[in-house]
Amino acid sequence: MIKIENLEKVYKTEEIETTALNGINLHVKEGEFVSIMGPSGCGKSTLLNVMGLLDKPESGSYKFIETELLTLNDRERSNFRKRNMGFVFQNFNLIDELTVFENIELPLIYNKVPAGERKKLVNEIIGRMNIVNRSGHFPQQLSGGQQQRVAVARALVTKPKLVLADEPTGNLDSTHGNEVMELLCELNETGTTIVMVTHSSHDASFSNRIINLKDGHVISEKINKGRTEELI
Amino acid sequence: MFKLNLKIALRNLWKYKGYTSINVFGLAIGLASCILIFIFVRYQLSFDKDYANGDRIYRMVTSWKYADGNEFYSQGVPLPLPAAVRNDFSQFEKVAAIQQSSGIVKAKALPGKAEVKKSESIYYAEPSFFEIFDYKWLAGNPNQSLTAPNTVVLSEKAANTYFGDWRKAIGNTLILDNKTDFKVTGIIKDNPQNSSFPLEIIFSYVSFNSKNSKDWGSVSSSWECYVLLKKGVLLSELDKPIQQFLNKYENDKDASGKVGHTVQPLKTIHHNDNYGNFANKYMPYKQIIGLVIIGLFLLLTACINFINLATAQAISRSKEVGVRKVMGSRRKQLIWQFLSETALITFIALLLACVLSELTLPKMENLFGGDVTFSLFGHPIIFVFLLVMLVVVSFLAGLYPALIMSGFSPALAIKNKVTANAGGVGLRKTLVVVQFAITAILIIGTLVVIKQMSFIRNKSLGFDTQAISLVSLPQDSLSKLKYNGFKERLSGIKGVKNISFCSAAPSSDSNNETSFTYNSSKRVDFQANVKAVDEAYFKTFGLQLIAGRPIAKSDTIKEFVVNETLIKKLNVKNPNEAIGKIMTLWGGKGPIVGVVKDFNNYSLHEKIAPMAMFSRKSNYRGIAIKLDVADIGNTMKQVESTFNTMFPDYVYENEFFDENLKGFYETEQIMGTLFKVFASVVIFISFIGLFGLISFVATQRTKEIAIRKVLGASNLELIKMLNNSFLWMVLIANMVAWPVAYIFVKNWLAGFEYRIDLSIWPFIFAMLISMSITIITVTLRSYRAAKANTIDALKYE
Ligand SMILES: Nc1ncnc2c1ncn2[C@@H]1O[C@H](COP(=O)(O)OP(=O)(O)O)[C@@H](O)[C@H]1O
Ligand SMILES: [Mg+2]
Secondary structure (H helix, E strand, C coil): CEEEEEEEEEEECCCCEEEEEEEEEEEECCCCEEEEECCCCCCHHHHHHHHCCCCCCCEEEEEECCEECCCCCHHHHHHHHHHHEEEECCCCCCCCCCCHHHHHHHHHHHCCCCHHHHHHHHHHHHHHHCCHHHCCCCHHHCCHHHHHHHHHHHHHCCCCCEEEEECCCCCCCHHHHHHHHHHHHHHHHCCCEEEEECCCHHHHCCCCEEEEEECCEEEEEEECHHHHHHHC | CHHHHHHHHHHHHHHCHHHHHHHHHHHHHHHHHHHHHHHHHHHHHCCCCCCCCHHHEEEEEEEEECCCCCEEEECCCCCCHHHHHHHHCCCEEEEEEEEEEEEEEEECCECCECCEEEEEEEEEECHHHHHHCCCCEEECCHHHHCCCCCEEEEEHHHHHHHHCCHHHHCCCEEEECCCEEEEEEEEECCCCCCCCCCCCEEEEHHHCCCCCCCCCCEEECCEEEEEEECCCCCHHHHHHHHHHHHHHHHHCCCCCCCEEEEEEEHHHCCCCCCCCCCCCCCCCHHHHHHHHHHHHHHHHHHHHHHHHHHHHHHHHHHHHHHHHHHCCCCHHHHHHHHHHHHHHHHHHHHHHHHHHHHHHHHHHHHHCCCCCCCCCCCCCHHHHHHHHHHHHHHHHHHHHHHHHHHCCCHHHHHCCCCCHHHHCHHHHHHHHHHHHHHHHHHHHHHHHHHHHHHHHHHCCCCCCCCCEEEEECCCCHHHHHCHHHHHHHHHCCCCEEEEEEECCCCCCCCCEEECCEECCCCECCCCEEEEEECCCHHHHCCCCEEEECCCCCCCCCCCEEEEHHHHHHCCCCCHHHHCCCEEEECCEEEEEEEEECCCCCCCCCCCCCCEEEECCHHHCCEEEEEECHHHHHHHHHHHHHHHHHHCCCCCCCEEEHHHHHHHHHHHHHHHHHHHHHHHHHHHHHHHHHHHHHHHHHHHHCHHHHHHHHHCCCCHHHHHHHHHHHHHHHHHHHHHHHHHHHHHHHHHHHHCCCCCCCCCCHHHHHHHHHHHHHHHHHHHHHHHHHHHCCHHHHHCCC
16 A cells, blocks of 8 residues: 655754665555554654655655645645544653644544544544543543544544554553554555554564664564564 | 843843734834823813913803704803993903904014014904913003003014014104004013913004994904802802893893803803804813823723734743742742733833834824924923823733633643743734724724815805905905905906905804894894905806895995795795895895805804804905916915005915915814724724734644645635634724724714714725725745644644
8 A cells, every 4th residue: 555665854953964865665555554663763753754745755765555645835745644643652652722622523523524424433542541520631641551542433434445543552552552452453454555653573473563773774574474464 | 030030021022023023013113102192181281270270261152053953152242241240240340342453563663673463363352461461571460551541462483573572662652554653562481382362562562453442243253251260159149140140131132042152161261162252272071081081092002912813822932931830939929020021021112102203293293383392301290190001001011911821720831831822822912903903993993084174175165265365455445445446456367367355255264143133123133244345256156146246336234135044034934025125234234135145154063153244444454366267376476566555565365265264174184093003003003903913823733734635725725714714803902993994983073063874984995995905915924834844833732
């Protein structure tokens, strides 16, 4: 589904140029669950941001089911993103002024889903996430694990083809972390493609394939046999 | 400690340069406008205040009340009144008559000084005038200088013009109207600018022609009478004597049942627009109050800006507050610290404001056509005002943010956990609404003022004003003999269309009222405004007759033309009925031959008076010439040279009628301009405040904006979202503003007898203006926020 070739991204600040991505090649199949690992500063987040169309690389090609995404203009990128992608961040990034329900509803509003259907979809996913009695709360009133579940719910509510998760368990203890990982697995089993950045090999063990990054290069790839068979 | 606080304050100001400059700049133009308003208002309130007995000086004035509720006022009194008052009232210490007139004044050549000849405003005053008003005498004294016939007192300035040096003037001779010699017996110091008495040349009252007139039926605006109340006498003690006086002289006659005389305090002469004054400068209290309100609005908007930005910024200083509290600082100390920071900013703004107002003072002087000079520090009271402003603004703007900031809990503050709402979002929104409401009120006010002024400019007054020149004529009997010859010569000039002799133009500030009879020997119970005019007057000024014909050529009163108002007041329904009825006034008798369509004989502030017009050569003061627009310049040159050959001893004086009319609305012109300028300043201040606030809000919401973008919001959707909340505030503000503005505007318009109908459009328009400016401001700023880099905003804090 995703074909990334020779991706390069350079950050220019006043003093120095940092090559965050240095000729990345990456293919992701539909329904695959890919983990990206590597030391801090190796370009994992940058790669995820480029895949999520939040950032523009200097050169290379990024094809999403035959569509070249890097030549799109701002509006087309924004449209493509809201129809096809969902995001989960390490620091949840919920809007403090909106309730759980409203936070989850937001992407549907931007996708112009009618109000009645929105309500149905949000309630459905709130049920699945096991946060029913929290839907009127504000993010500050929830625990970290609950907040991240809300964030996952928000990423899923539009039924995206691709979910991008940047260290989704980074701010959680292991119990809550596992809950979130199980959610992602369930999601993957229903056919959603997932690309996840993580530092934890435990988390990575949930995925089909682990890609190791260093200094903006892919240095190794490992198939997770236990999981991949299911896919085939 | 103080030094340290100052350092922190200055570094903070520097750190938030953007907000600081918005604050300081907004505050500075607000304060500068207040300073200008203060200087203007101080000047207006200083009129006629410098007389030792000022609070006991009164002017006798005249009013006519009609059964239909109409009232007319005159600053003048009948000629015999001063003497009668002196005789009948024990409550007055002094009574003085003073008459305004005009004439050609000439001083013979002196060695080393050429002859000076000018057409001047002159006065005849009784010596007691100068006992009531304590002028400073450089030479002579009030008791001797004006007692004898043919004596004259000059102001220092006039003496210098006529004789080179006032010291040489004493004992020298001035010639009035080429006829009578007057000996200069006294010199008084010049009047200041803020005086209703522009006295330059004052002749002794005993030299006044009509000094012995016994005519109680006529009043002219140039016949004034001043009295000095005895010490300890209350105004209420005058009620009865005045009534007795009226019964004795005015009310026992059949004609003047409604005439009233009252005393008007000296200090209101500059402010009461019912009556005029010699200086023709006046400024009603209403207008002054209007300006003061705008000043308060200005201060308020500037302070609101300050409060908004300071509280919005407060969160970023929460850590400093926390640390200080941990180190043992008490809340009171913190409040003082923040207040002194505000005072520092206000002080900087005040310095800037002084510079700004110094730069704009000349512009304000221009409004007065150069008659007035203002200086920033000319009156020490300004320092008191500046100090008061410093204190008031510091407290008004600084107290609330200081309370908020000093109230932070140290535990939360140190951990930077004070939420964005700490500054009181609700209050901030309320303040913005107040600010926008003020803005909307002023936009509405400005629109209505502009509309009314252009209405006045364009209103058909009922007569022609274009290309009519008014040339003054010499008044002596010898010159009067040459009038007809002059007219004949003028008609020979190419470009002259019509010529008319008259006592005044149709609309003029010199007015005469008199009692009269209509179709009976009994006097009518109201007075008529009279004009002496010749047969060509109606054609020259384009006046329309609705019945009959213009008066025929004559040098004395033979026939009358009256206006619609007069016959309506007499209950004559059909104008044709009035034709042929006999009238008497001013000792003349004759039939009414025409009824003229009503035209505005006063300014549009006042109703049209009942009028009678007739020919009477002895009252013609000037000649009105209707010109061909094609070559006015050339024609007027020929008119001037004709005048100079016909009347070589006189001074040619010419005024265009339309220019002359503008003078009626000078006060409105000045106030209109001030209103427009200061209203724009308020509008400007509140919008830079808005810009500051939206910048802050955008910064605060950066993360939210980024999240929304990730979730698929387009830039347009984000801009819309940010606009929305502000547009609501603007909408509410407009709803608040409408009723308030309606009351203000209605009141102001009520001062005009002829005014525009108040429509909904200024209100709608104000809303559209404020909405579109908001949209522009918010869009500009939020576009930047929406475009900002999403990923940076989402990085971990
Ligand atoms: N906005 C930026 N400006 C400059 N350099 C950046 C920016 N974002 C990331 N970098 C640099 O790019 C490199 C890769 O960063 P990132 O993708 O965030 O690493 P990580 O693998 O830890 O997620 C790092 O060296 C980082 O310092
Ligand atoms: Mg990272």
